[in-house]
Amino acid sequence: MSFQPIKFYQTGTFTVGNRLLAPEERSVQASIRRFNSINSGHRACQGCGEALGARYAIDAAMEATQGQLVAANATGCLEVFSTPYPETSWQIPWMHSLFGNTAAVATGLAAAMKIKGKKEVRVIAQGGDGGTTDIGFGCLSGMFERNDDVLYICYDNQAYMNTGVQRSSATPPAARTATTMAIGEEPGNVFGQGKFVPAIAMAHEIPYVATATVADLRDLEDKVQRAMGIRGARYLHILVPCPLGWGTASHETIKMARLAKETGLFPVFEAEHGEMKSVLPIRRQLPVEEFLKPQKRYAHLFAPTPRVEIIARLQAMADRNIRKYGLLGGTQ
Amino acid sequence: MLKQIEGSRAVAEAVALCRPEVICAYPISPQTHIVEALGEMVKSGALSPCEFINVESEFAAMSVAIGASAGGARSYTATASQGLLFMVEAVYNASGLGLPIVMTVANRALGAPINIWNDHSDSVSQRDSGWIQLFAETNQEALDLHIQAFRLAEELSLPVMVCMDGFILTHAYERVDMPTQEQVDAYLPPFEPRQVLDPDDPVSIGAMVGPEAFMEVRYLAHAKQIEALQRIPVLAEEFKRQFGRDSGGLLHTYRCEGADTIAVAMGSVLGTIKDVVDEMREAGHKIGVLGITSFRPFPLAAVRMALRQAKRVVVLEKTLAVGKGGVLATDVRMALAVEPVEVYTVIAGLGGRPITKRSLHALFRKAEKDDLDPVTFLDLNRTLVDKQLQREKEKRRSGPAAEAMLRDVGAVAARLV
Amino acid sequence: MFQVRIHGRGGQGVVTAAEMLSVAAFDEGRHAQAFPSFGSERTGAPVVAFCRIDDREIRSREPIMEPDALIVQDATLLHQVDVFAGLKSDGYVLINTGKTFAELGLAEFFAQHRADRLCTVPATELALKHLGRPLPNVPLLGGFAAISSTLKLESVHKAIRERFSGKLAEGNCAAASEAYAVVKKEMEEARHAQAD
Numbered sequence: 001m002s003f004q005p006i007k008f009y010q011t012g013t014f015t016v017g018n019r020l021l022a023p024e025e026r027s028v029q030a031s032i033r034r035f036n037s038i039n040s041g042h043r044a045c046q047g048c049g050e051a052l053g054a055r056y057a058i059d060a061a062m063e064a065t066q067g068q069l070v071a072a073n074a075t076g077c078l079e080v081f082s083t084p085y086p087e088t089s090w091q092i093p094w095m096h097s098l099f100g101n102t103a104a105v106a107t108g109l110a111a112a113m114k115i116k117g118k119k120e121v122r123v124i125a126q127g128g129d130g131g132t133t134d135i136g137f138g139c140l141s142g143m144f145e146r147n148d149d150v151l152y153i154c155y156d157n158q159a160y161m162n163t164g165v166q167r168s169s170a171t172p173p174a175a176r177t178a179t180t181m182a183i184g185e186e187p188g189n190v191f192g193q194g195k196f197v198p199a200i201a202m203a204h205e206i207p208y209v210a211t212a213t214v215a216d217l218r219d220l221e222d223k224v225q226r227a228m229g230i231r232g233a234r235y236l237h238i239l240v241p242c243p244l245g246w247g248t249a250s251h252e253t254i255k256m257a258r259l260a261k262e263t264g265l266f267p268v269f270e271a272e273h274g275e276m277k278s279v280l281p282i283r284r285q286l287p288v289e290e291f292l293k294p295q296k297r298y299a300h301l302f303a304p305t306p307r308v309e310i311i312a313r314l315q316a317m318a319d320r321n322i323r324k325y326g327l328l329g330g331t332q
Numbered sequence: 333m334l335k336q337i338e339g340s341r342a343v344a345e346a347v348a349l350c351r352p353e354v355i356c357a358y359p360i361s362p363q364t365h366i367v368e369a370l371g372e373m374v375k376s377g378a379l380s381p382c383e384f385i386n387v388e389s390e391f392a393a394m395s396v397a398i399g400a401s402a403g404g405a406r407s408y409t410a411t412a413s414q415g416l417l418f419m420v421e422a423v424y425n426a427s428g429l430g431l432p433i434v435m436t437v438a439n440r441a442l443g444a445p446i447n448i449w450n451d452h453s454d455s456v457s458q459r460d461s462g463w464i465q466l467f468a469e470t471n472q473e474a475l476d477l478h479i480q481a482f483r484l485a486e487e488l489s490l491p492v493m494v495c496m497d498g499f500i501l502t503h504a505y506e507r508v509d510m511p512t513q514e515q516v517d518a519y520l521p522p523f524e525p526r527q528v529l530d531p532d533d534p535v536s537i538g539a540m541v542g543p544e545a546f547m548e549v550r551y552l553a554h555a556k557q558i559e560a561l562q563r564i565p566v567l568a569e570e571f572k573r574q575f576g577r578d579s580g581g582l583l584h585t586y587r588c589e590g591a592d593t594i595a596v597a598m599g600s601v602l603g604t605i606k607d608v609v610d611e612m613r614e615a616g617h618k619i620g621v622l623g624i625t626s627f628r629p630f631p632l633a634a635v636r637m638a639l640r641q642a643k644r645v646v647v648l649e650k651t652l653a654v655g656k657g658g659v660l661a662t663d664v665r666m667a668l669a670v671e672p673v674e675v676y677t678v679i680a681g682l683g684g685r686p687i688t689k690r691s692l693h694a695l696f697r698k699a700e701k702d703d704l705d706p707v708t709f710l711d712l713n714r715t716l717v718d719k720q721l722q723r724e725k726e727k728r729r730s731g732p733a734a735e736a737m738l739r740d741v742g743a744v745a746a747r748l749v
Numbered sequence: 750m751f752q753v754r755i756h757g758r759g760g761q762g763v764v765t766a767a768e769m770l771s772v773a774a775f776d777e778g779r780h781a782q783a784f785p786s787f788g789s790e791r792t793g794a795p796v797v798a799f800c801r802i803d804d805r806e807i808r809s810r811e812p813i814m815e816p817d818a819l820i821v822q823d824a825t826l827l828h829q830v831d832v833f834a835g836l837k838s839d840g841y842v843l844i845n846t847g848k849t850f851a852e853l854g855l856a857e858f859f860a861q862h863r864a865d866r867l868c869t870v871p872a873t874e875l876a877l878k879h880l881g882r883p884l885p886n887v888p889l890l891g892g893f894a895a896i897s898s899t900l901k902l903e904s905v906h907k908a909i910r911e912r913f914s915g916k917l918a919e920g921n922c923a924a925a926s927e928a929y930a931v932v933k934k935e936m937e938e939a940r941h942a943q944a945d
Contacts, residue, residue: 085542
């Protein structure tokens with residue numbers, strides 16, 4: 001008799017279908033009646049984390065608002081692959097304006113809904129890390145400061161992917177991109193200050209800030225649902241691996257997201273009005289190599305010479321996150 | 333009702349009468365009094381229902397207007413100069429998407445060097461953005477044009493820029509006739525969007541358009557502006573019937589019948605030119621002036637009709653096509669392409685340099701004798717220019733040009749002009 | 750057309766004065782245009798504002814090069830800025846000061862000028878007296894009403910009450926009235942002196 005070891009998190013509450021749960025506790029994705037807000041037929045790459053994240057997030061938002069939703073989308077992968085003229089994947093009212101103004105466009109949409117007496121119609125803004133942490137940052141901060149009734153979702157694949165994998169302020173240190181090549185004294189992206197927008201969002205003390213990944217569907221859906229139950233400025237930052245840009249196998253997207261969380265490199269938490277409220281703990285901490293090794297964008301850390309010191313610095317970053325955000329659960 | 337108020341205040345009151353639903357604004361001289369007044373009206377409840385949003389940049393201002401308009405709300409913003417440039421990406425986005433936003437541009441020079449005074453370089457820099465651009469001659473026309481602008485924008489699904497001279501009009505107190513709410517309501521119906529984000533009828537707005545359709549999409553924008561050429565006079569005519577005065581339209585002529593020399597200009601300088609025309613007519617000169625109200629779409633046919641009988645045309649403009657000559661003059665030349673009319677370009681009033689009757693009298697007399705260069709810079713201080721050129725010739729490290737020239741000019745505060 | 754040029758320093762309400770002058774003229778059913786010189790203004794820097802009054806529409810936008818009347822709100826400008834540039838030979842001049850034209854060193858400059866068109870009024874003192882604040886701009890308008898005959902004092906009062914309220918309005922009206930009286934008296938005396 002042969003048997004196959006089944007890892008704990010492949011069963012129970014963490015599968016999409018989760019027949020072990022009562023119907024009302026199942027994920028939005030499990031339902032045949034899900035809105036399918038971003039329909040199939042779009043042009044995303046095989047294994048695209050952003051397409052997955054967007055589907056999860058927007059379907060959850062549509063469920064939470066019973067379909068009363070309008071969305072503004074930044075220029076970027078999601079916008080490009082979902083709306084190749086004359087077709088659109090979107091089953092919801094959706095608009096794309098520019099790269100850097102999505103938060104402001106959403107502010108305008110929210111004002112319009114309010115003034116038209118359509119108080120139940122909610123507004124989502126969505127963009128990649130480039131459109132959010134860099135060029136869209138001013139408008140984002142403005143929206144936060146005014147506490148406009150918008151949920152801003154950032155799909156973070158850690159570089160300007162649509163234009164050919166250039167570095168953004170969300171690109172992690174040592175990662176290779178087209179503008180931070182793996183050559184020279186400090187190969188890949190430099191070890192700079194970093195720019196963790198969820199922390200900046202917390203500093204604005206807006207009603208709700210959360211991070212999530214595509215590895216934890218239920219967690220992501222819960223957060224979207226919680227966010228839609230709140231009025232005012234809300235920010236959700238979702239880690240969405242990009243097989244092309246990260247140099248990973250297209251079937252390993254969810255696994256890569258999980259590894260980012262389990263190593264501590266990507267903290268998953270919730271905050272309200274600037275105060276930490278909950279953490280999705282690391283189930284079994286892994287060394288950062290587990291996350292780095294499968295990615296070609298980090299290949300230079302392993303060959304021709306293992307860059308032990310760089311990996312050590314990345315490990316230190318992970319450890320710091322674990323301490324700072326209490327990622328191992330228990331007391332912080 | 334007749335009022336003696338500041339131009340900015342007049343515009344704010346007119347905009348308020350148009351029942352805007354979302355106003356988003358970022359302050360920049362010399363537009364500030366307009367948005368302050370509107371903010372006050374919203375806050376006090378005088379203008380209600382209306383969402384007034386203090387945005388963090390002009391780029392945000394136009395972007396919020398884009399979102400609001402796509403959400404079905406009548407949207408308004410205002411800016412000038414550097415602010416207009418800062419929002420240019422969104423300016424093109426608004427017209428490309430066909431959103432009927434109305435924006436006041438309080439005309440101010442573009443830096444560098446930084447300059448807060450009036451000229452037309454800001455609006456004119458956006459002449460090919462697809463926006464309709466209307467230039468007001470007086471504060472009365474400025475307020476009237478805003479009412480016409482909302483109507484025009486929403487009819488055509490095109491954004492409209494109402495241009496008024498910064499400081500000269502915005503900060504001038506003069507008599508205006510403010511319409512009543514009933515009058516404006518009769519002229520401007522509620523906003524019926526051509527496209528709107530509505531959960532009951534989802535659409536995608538702003539998709540990418542590739543080579544297979546982009547030419548056609550752009551052609552439609554061009555066609556819309558051509559259509560505007562028809563609609564603008566019709567709406568002005570309707571305005572005249574309902575409000576009792578001539579405001580807007582494509583252009584206005586003044587004493588052009590039998591004129592050998594016709595000046596062409598936009599904006600408030602037309603008033604000064606009209607005084608000079610009267611004085612010269614009094615002295616027997618055959619001179620008139622053409623005021624262009626609709627700069628975009630540029631009324632080629634109407635301009636040609638107005639100018640073709642003249643011997644010569646003096647285009648006096650507050651813009652410079654650097655290295656070339658005039659911007660307005662180029663359009664006028666295009667209108668007169670097949671007509672045997674001499675066109676002189678006169679660049680005047682840049683950065684707020686006052687245009688005086690004295691200078692205009694001298695200029696027009698020279699024009700009549702055809703004693704003008706094709707391109708003239710009115711009241712240019714040639715000595716100042718030559719001094720700087722000499723400075724640069726002598727030394728590589730000649731320093732910032734503007735600063736050196738200002739030192740040559742001396743104390744400005746003591747002078748009037 | 751009657752053209753007034755007002756000189757002062759930033760913070761003295763020069764622009765407000767021009768605006769209120771235009772409102773007063775409007776209240777009399779006339780056309781009026783008021784605008785500032787748009788200099789880089791800051792408190793204390795020289796500032797100029799203009800007001801044109803006419804019975805027909807005012808179209809010209811140039812700065813007032815040949816004023817029919819000058820109001821100088823701050824006598825320290827006299828030898829710093831060419832405030833009298835372009836003044837018509839029979840133009841009105843109203844200076845905020847307790848000194849005479851001679852004491853200001855202007856006797857020679859105005860030797861050929863009609864004496865009854867040259868007036869001084871201690872507007873700052875009047876403002877302090879009636880308002881408790883050294884704001885000479887509005888009292889000077891009262892003086893202007895006396896000097897120019899193009900404007901009634903009642904119109905100045907009306908414009909004051911449209912702009913201000915309560916004690917500020919009443920104080921300004923009182924100061925304007927007193928300035929009016931002072932200037933009227935000065936003009937009387939000048940006319941008598943000429944007649945002698």
